[in-house]
Amino acid sequence: xxxxxxxxxxxxxxxxxxxxxxxxxxxxxxxxxxxxxxxxxxxxxxxxxxxxxxxxxxxxxxxxxxxxxxxxxxxxxxxxxxxxxxxxxxxxxxxxxxxxxxxxxxxxxxxxxxxx
Numbered sequence: 001x002x003x004x005x006x007x008x009x010x011x012x013x014x015x016x017x018x019x020x021x022x023x024x025x026x027x028x029x030x031x032x033x034x035x036x037x038x039x040x041x042x043x044x045x046x047x048x049x050x051x052x053x054x055x056x057x058x059x060x061x062x063x064x065x066x067x068x069x070x071x072x073x074x075x076x077x078x079x080x081x082x083x084x085x086x087x088x089x090x091x092x093x094x095x096x097x098x099x100x101x102x103x104x105x106x107x108x109x110x111x112x113x114x115x116x
Contacts, residue, residue: 021069023093028085031064044070051075058115060105065090065098072097078114080105 016027027033034040047067051057054075059068062079064086071077072095079100081087090100 020065020093021071021073021095023065023069023072023095025064025069025089025093027064028089031083031086031089033064034066040066043067047071048074058110060110062086062090062100065093065100068098068100069093069095080110 017024018027018033019025034043044067048070051071057068057071057075057077059065059071059077059079062068062081063083065079068077068079068090075097077098079087079090079098080103081090081100082102082104084102087100087102090098
């Protein structure tokens with residue numbers, strides 16, 4: 001049984017898959033997603049536009065990749081998040097333009113070298 005909702009999510013036998021950029025991402029339970037599709041889409045558009053022609057993007061506190069996946073369509077993305085479940089969610093989507101890493105950015109912020 002598969003149900004496709006207006007907010008671009010699919011529910012199949014208890015699992016949820018969300019289209020993020022061009023990737024189908026299996027969303028685990030109990031994680032944060034934006035409250036409305038319209039609001040999420042507006043935020044994504046602002047982030048993508050703001051990144052312009054940058055070659056590489058650092059997505060800090062990336063969650064399950066709400067911005068990483070759309071950005072990966074035209075950029076290489078380094079995605080950082082403390083929650084290992086969220087990082088594994090990104091990695092499971094196998095997007096070759098996203099490098100996702102578990103990292104406590106409060107205790108171990110990115111260095112100047114990493115930001116170049």
